[in-house]
Amino acid sequence: MSENINYLTTIGLEVHVQLKTKTKIFCGCSVDSESEPNTNVCPVCLGYPGALPALNETVVKYGIMTGLMIGSKINRYSKFDRKSYFYPDMSKNFQTSQFDLPICEGGSIDIELEDGTRKSIGITRIHLEENAAKNFHLVKMSGVDFNRAGTPLIEVVTEPEIESPEEAYAFLQAIRQIVVYTGVSDCNLELGQLRCDVNCSVRPEGQVKLGERTEMKNLNTFKGIYNALQYEIERQKDVLRSGGTVSQETRRWDPDAGITTVMRTKEDAHDYRYLPEPDLMPMVFDDEYLEELRSSLPELPAKRRERFVVAYSLPAYDAGVLVAEKPIADYFEAAAKLSKNPKLVSNYMMTEMLRILSETEKDISEVTMTPEALAKLSNLVDAKTINSNTAKKVFDILFNEGGDPEKIVNENGWAQVSDTGAIEGFVDEAIAANPKSVEDYKAGKVAAIKFLVGQVMRFSKGKANPQLAESLLLEKLQ
Amino acid sequence: MFDIKNLDITGALVLLDSGEITSVGLTQALIDLIKAEDSKYNAYLTLDEEYALAQAAGADAKRAAGETGKLLGIPVAIKDVLNVEGQVCTCGSKILEGYVSPYDATAIAKLRAAGAIFLGRTNMDEFAMGSTTENSAFQVTKNPCNTDYVPGGSSGGSAAAVGAGLAIAALGTDTGGSIRQPACFCGCVGLKPSYGRVSRFGLTAYCSSFDQAGPMTKTVKDAALLLEVMAGVDEYDASSAPVDVPEYTKHLTGDLTGMTIGIPKEYFIDGIDPEVSRTVKAAIDKCAELGAEIKDISLPLTDYAIATYYIIATAEASTNLARFDGVRYGARAEGATDPIDLYKKTKAAGFGEEVKRRIILGTYVLSSGYYDAYYGSAQKARTLIMQEFDKAFEDCDAMITPISPVPGYKIGENENDPLKMYLGDIFTVTANLAGICGLSVPYGKKDDLSIGVQILGPAFKEENILKIGDALERK
Amino acid sequence: MSEEKHNGIDVAYVANLARMSLTEYEIEKFQSQLDQIVGYVEKIGELDLDGVEPSSRMRSLNNVYRKDELRDSLSHDKAMANAPEELNGLFKVPKIVE
Structure with missing residues (x-):
């Protein structure tokens, strides 16, 4: 009986997009991702004692432009916060991000599925933050390259309004197109310039309350996200069908095996202990500034x-x-x-x-x-x-x-001849030279006219206007 | 010969300009003196002889070539919390053992550009957390006035060095009184600039919204001179203020006519050592004599300052000190099985007790479920304290108060009573909470201990307090 | 002591949040000291803070930005000079298990 139950899917995405700047968000190091490890680093992005962040104005501008493109409300007063998180790729063991006053709130992105269905996906917020460093996992140890640490990101958080892997895929295409269009990101997937945390849950049709959700972090290909969602949704449905419960947890997508596995359970969830960043001053935007950016938007x-x-x-x-x-x-x-x-x-x-x-x-x-x-x-x-x-x-x-x-055209003498007199000569030549085709045409073989037009083109060395030639032929053969 | 122990910046510049001494000679003489006498005080953690002598030779060459500089050839001792390129910077902690700074703090770069010489690094409470310098991981610094006593803290090494004559001048940092209180205990002048006056870039952060670096000197004029060099907006520090830097030394006229000095009654409470009270009252009388109008004022929120301060300071510290994890620099614990284990072990071995205590308090006040009651409320209390000072300064140009309720602490006296130590900061933390400036000037004695008075001024009005301090000094 | 009110700080739990090991001795010692300190700072609860704006930093500077212009990074050698352990140009850490 339970196999007849229909399940509804709810998906929310947190999309991290690397912005197209020359330098990092808080220091003047290059964002070049092809450099040798630990060469685009300085006391700021290495989290040295005494180093302080200095905010890149282009990052702020690009964040707002993205928000304006998708109809977000720009917070007139916005600030940064420290998000405590201990991990080797976080040089300060906190990420400088935005908590309660992100740069943009609200807005929506329209998607279109392959069958032409259109839908608008609500955006919760867009905030600015610094990227983490890159960990290399070796056999017995790991190594960290801080070149990526501090490269600028926007995080775009959707409302839980995506209802299928297909919609998620379309959403990612749409957001990529928008940021590339706006010129704020290259969104090069191979270079990891778009990464996504995916939340999803399923619930039986008719149930209002959303099901318990799982999260998959740091997915970086559209296909991977699509496949991971397909698997995870089916997995959750299976759990429910067999009478089990889905538990809130972070799962890892294994693209080779094509499955998701448990990574972290809710019990060891983090306490981020957000602290308003004392080293960065608030951002306050007036009408004039926003209007200037709005007018520059594509x-x-x-x-x-x-x-x-x-x-x-x-x-x-x-x-x-x-x-x-x-x-x-x-x-x-x-x-x-x-x-x-x-x-x-x-x-x-x-x-x-x-x-x-x-x-x-x-x-x-x-x-x-x-x-x-x-x-x-x-x-x-x-x-x-x-x-x-x-x-x-x-x-x-x-x-x-x-x-x-x-x-x-002039130098090569390629202009076509549209002078009736000149073409008439070629038409007469063609008729004279192809009595058989003329007969065929008169006997009702309409296609023969095409051959005769080709002959006119041949005699005119391609310059005759074919429509005119055909008209003249038809007239003469009437 | 010159009396090196009593030599101040102004005096040294006269000797250097006249050619009576060279910077190399001066630097060498100081190094010799430190080597001979610092074992009594343990003011310095490290001496960088080679570095300093090379700088001094450079300064002498510049002077010979006719170049000038406000501090050309003057050796300055640096609290071990400010980054100087090529020198160690332990912050008094084992966790930064082996760290050599690859960059200059902005305040250091400005001193360097003015010709200063960095001859050594002074002891401090670990990460500037403490009021006695006993929290240094390396050594106990002694008060040159009486070596049974602490020099105060956290800039105790700088205060002891200047007080003992083992430095012509020094830099300290002040988060809750760490320049003013040790200056008071060791008989020297200490200036905490207004928040944003001096760039914090390169100052290892304890509490980012309170920290300020400032001068510790033998005279008020020297403090004014150093501040002129150090102050100003810095593109590397977003909190540094785009406010013009006056020529502070020109304000030191000795005449206080037209100034109004407020005396906040909450700073004269029961339990203050009578000699401290007497000293402050004498200073107030002197100001009146020099033409200032004295006015009684009230700062009722003073009673909440310690609670507010310790919540905010430790909250910020818990995030600022998270970075010391043994990955990119500094000491690292052995035998860790994974990165989190590495952090846990490195912090356990690298931090001292007071730092651990404050990290835990700061982590707690930010943690889920407690944020609003502690950190959130403290931020609001800070707003009220700032407003209270703004209001009070509508009626006066400066305030005079005690610095510490007592003239000193014996070494070891407060070892196991952190709360009692925190409460001793009552007269100094308010300046940091309000972002205003404060000056400590020696003005009395109890037996052989020195007693200073605190002069508080509105934000970016350092000239007011320097003028009063200088006038008091002329007694 | 005037405890009871503050049901309090759990030193061992908070130390774990801060990723810092403590010895049994430290936990015990800090617990009593911090109970006392937390009890003291609860004093700010006496203030009427309704409608008061929080100040998370000093005087109000806004929009302090840097231009998107390259500055010198540290040389690779300088960046690695302080590394406790290095591996082929990377900062070496114990194996990260996600």
């Missing part, structure tokens, strides 16, 4: 996609592809604004630009072709000055060498 990707659909008459799918990365979207929009046919620009972006970029492993910022050139190219096609085959050739030249498309 459009949210989801909003931009909707706008592209309307403003440039793009299919939703195309708009989604174009807005996925801000530099691509910016490039497209710069060209689209100058073009008489934005849809054409979109086509060149989707079919040519993105393909070549991925083949050549180039970034759009390295491309020599300007958005103006792309716009002109689209206008040439739109005006039927060149046909689509010629346009591809021009695109390749522009991509590799840059330059002005009109000039390229």
Whole structure:
């Protein structure tokens, strides 16, 4: 009987995102993650006696910008706190973080599932904090590299409103897109620039009170989080189905075995003993400052996609592809604004630009072709000055060498012939040279006309406007 | 020859400028004196002869080249809690044995830039926790006025060195009276600057929101001179105040006309040694004679100061001292099986009793379920105390009070009664709670023990208290 | 002694929070001393603190920031010079068991 019970899942995420600064949050050491161990360290990030934190203003700015992007309330008065936590990766044995007055509270992030379902996930808070050092686990001992200690993080905490691993996955994609878009993080997963603590619980349908939850810490791939959640949710359901109870505990995800195991039980939970950080002064934000940051924000990707659909008459799918990365979207929009046919620009972006970029492993910022050139190219096609085959050739030249498309077309004599008189000559030549096809057409083989158009193109050396050629042929063969 | 034991900064600069002595000669003479006599007092933990003599030679060369500096060639003793690049900094604790600092504290860097020489490190209560210097892990410092007595603390080494003439001047730090009280006991001048006046960068933290480094000298003028050099905003210390640094020495006129001095009645309670009371009253009379108006005032919250102070100080200390774990620097216990075990053993072996006691008290007042009753309430009490002082200073330019209820403690006297020791800080902790400045100036004696008076001033009004202290000194 | 009221400080428990071992002798000694001290500091409970803003630091400076500009780090040798134990450029610690 109990196997018929339906279970509801509740998931909350704490997402740690490393901000894109030159230096650490409290000292002038580099955040470069590729350096030799313990070379980007100083008395501050090593927690030396007497060293004091000095707050990086860019970290504060980026924290607020993220909050503004997702509609958070920015706390006009915010402060740092010491969170006591003894661990070798914490150089002071407390983490300088934010407790009761985080920089942002509230807000939401919209997600879209593969089946097109949309949902808004509430955000509880965003706070600023320092990253921990990196532990290396050897056979009989461990070693600590403090290069990462003190690199700046925001922690984004969601409301427990995520209801499936799929939603969690979509949320992570959405938040990554937003922070990358805003320019506050590169969110490079391989470099550990996004890490996530995951809480989840299940409860029988109809029960209002949430089930007992477990936590998995420090997951750093989207796929890992998805798999861990799938496993953990099923595990919890099994426990409940067999009449057991889920206990509140921290579990470890083992990606190789594909299972979660107990790491810490509630009994040895920490007493963080938060203390308002006496070494850092409070942050107070006025309207002017917030307005200045607000005006510097980019459009949210989801909003931009909707706008592209309307403003440039793009299919939703195309708009989604174009807005996925801000530099691509910016490039497209710069060209689209100058073009008489934005849809054409979109086509060149989707079919040519993105393909070549991925083949050549180039970034759009390295491309020599300007958005103006792309716009002109689209206008040439739109005006039927060149046909689509010629346009591809021009695109390749522009991509590799840059330059002005009109000039390229003129110098190569690629402009298509749209003069009826000139094309008529080629049409007559084609009819004269292919009596068999003419017969076929007259006998009802409609496809023969395509062959004849091809012949016109051949005689014109590709310059004839194919639509015009076809019209003339049809007229003459009537 | 010169009388090195009574030489102050001002006098030494005259001799150096006239060419009568060199900095190398002066430094060497001090080193010789310390070697000959410090075994009586144990004021210094370490002497760094080579370092100091090299600095002195550099200062002499600069002087010969026509360069100047407010402290060019002057040796200064440093409390072992301030980081000097290339020197040890034990904070009086075994847990920092072997630690060599890779950087200068900002106050040290400023002294260095002014030409000062760092010849040695003075003893202190471990991590500045104590009022007798008996909590040093290394040695018991004796009061040069009477070696059966403690020098006070926690800056007892600096006070004894200056008091015994084994230092021309020294730096101390003051979290709850640690400059003023030992200066009082050892017969020297001690200045606790306003919170934020001197950068704390490089001062090993005990209580971050109270700690201040300051001068311990033979004269008020020397204290003014050192403060001029040390003070000022520092980009490495967010709590350092962007307030201009006056030329304090120019305020020392000897004339107190126009000044109003408040006498808080709560600082003259039963149980104060009569000789202490008499000394303070004499100082008040002298100020009146020099033109100051004397006014009775009241600071009713004084009774809550010790409780408030010990909750906040230990709470912050429990987090500040968490970092001493044997991983990145300092001593480390043997035989640990995992990192937490390493911390437990390292702290057990490295910290002394008073430090352990305060870490436990501080951890307790922050712990779940107790925060509001203790730390939360103490933060609010601090607000009230700050407001009370702000209000009181609307009616006066400074206050005069005793520093310690008694003229001294015998060595070993308070070994097993920490609460009694804490209560002895009653007249000094208020300045730290309120963030104001305080000066200790010797003004009397009981037998061979020295008695000082405390002059308190509003935040960033060091010139007020230096002016009064200097006037008293001229008696 | 005026105890009873404060049901108190458990020295052994708090020492564990502070990750500091104490000997039996220390626990016993500190327990009685700290009972007395905690009893004393409870005095602040007498104050009327309703509506009073807490001060966790001194005078009100706000928005004290540093520019996001690189500063010299310690050289690797200097950073490791104080390490009690080093292993191949890392600070060596006993095996971390999560």
